[in-house]
Amino acid sequence: MPSRAQSFLSRDEEVGFGQSTAVWLVLVITRIIGRVIIRIDPGSATPIFEQLVRAVRTEVLAGRVAAGERLPAARDLADSLDVNAHTVLHAYQTLRDEGLIELRRGRGAVVTNAAADAEAVRDLAAGLVAAARESGLAADTVFAIIREEFDR
Template sequence: MLFRVDPASAVPLGDQIAACVRRSVAEGAVVPGERLPAARVLADSLGVNVHTVLRGYQRLREEGLIELRRGRGAVVTAGVPPHRARLLERVREVAADARELGLTEEELLELVRSALRTP
């Protein structure tokens, strides 16, 4: 799996790390049960703080894409369909676009509700 971060980007580094994993799951490059790099190793290779990597991993855990286990590290959750990872990535992009446009949470949710009602 290839991790890339852009320190000049407005997207927080932890979010960029999480996006790399989501993309890899969506593309099938990472399979359920596969271990992600240890936070310290990944932090060293990217030149970021270990807490930055842990924030990205925590976000993935909250999304249900990985499990964090003492002694085992970060492991891709079994049974996570690749399309869920792809959808999560797209939702994050839409949310970022909405913030850029100055939409409120309720305005964005109404747009999504409207899209869901339209066949």
């Protein structure tokens, strides 16, 4: 049955040698949804919803998904990735809380303009990191300063 989502599985095989030869299969699920590549590793210690958040966030911030573009319906994406729909909804809610998408009744998940705004912030962050390195400040110190500014 054709769907909007094209998918494929990639299997990475690793062979271990010792007293006896053993073969381990690591299953990594990769889905191409429109232009968005979502890679899920069910064996990872990272929860699946967080893997989804990271994958979508990366694609949005890289500009491969434009503002106003719709993400797949949660149920469709869940079916494509063979995960629970609540897992996808949890990921979408996290992305909404980050301001990267809006959840609209009847329209689903829509990418916001925040990605374009994030590019300007990324440039400022690069300058901040350069200044911190020049000053010899540790990353944890810079993160603490940023947290303080957010808490104001």
